[in-house]
Amino acid sequence: MxxxxxxxxxxxxxxxxxxxxxxxxxxxxxxxxxxxxxxADGTRTHIPVGGLAGLMLEPGARISHAAVALxxxxxxxxxxxxxxxxxxx
Numbered sequence: 001m002x003x004x005x006x007x008x009x010x011x012x013x014x015x016x017x018x019x020x021x022x023x024x025x026x027x028x029x030x031x032x033x034x035x036x037x038x039x040a041d042g043t044r045t046h047i048p049v050g051g052l053a054g055l056m057l058e059p060g061a062r063i064s065h066a067a068v069a070l071x072x073x074x075x076x077x078x079x080x081x082x083x084x085x086x087x088x089x
Contacts (some may be wrong), residue, residue: 025061028061028067049070053076
């Protein structure tokens with residue numbers, strides 16, 4: 001999403017990103033333009049989605065449409081996997 005008068009942000013090159021983050025039993029959403037994981041007890045953890053090559057969602061993870069759109073804009077791959085990354089969906 002571009003702001004008036006500002007050029008759109010450039011994605012971080014893939015070679016400069018961290019590899020993967022596994023998310024299990026959390027709700028992923030966008031809060032104030034940032035990717036955030038919310039646990040069952042309400043703990044919020046910010047995830048630097050623009051600096052990741054991929055995000056692996058294990059069973060129990062829920063993701064909002066806004067979070068998927070943000071990951072797509074940043075060029076971050078989202079993969080749904082089985083427990084401990086055993087199967088890919």
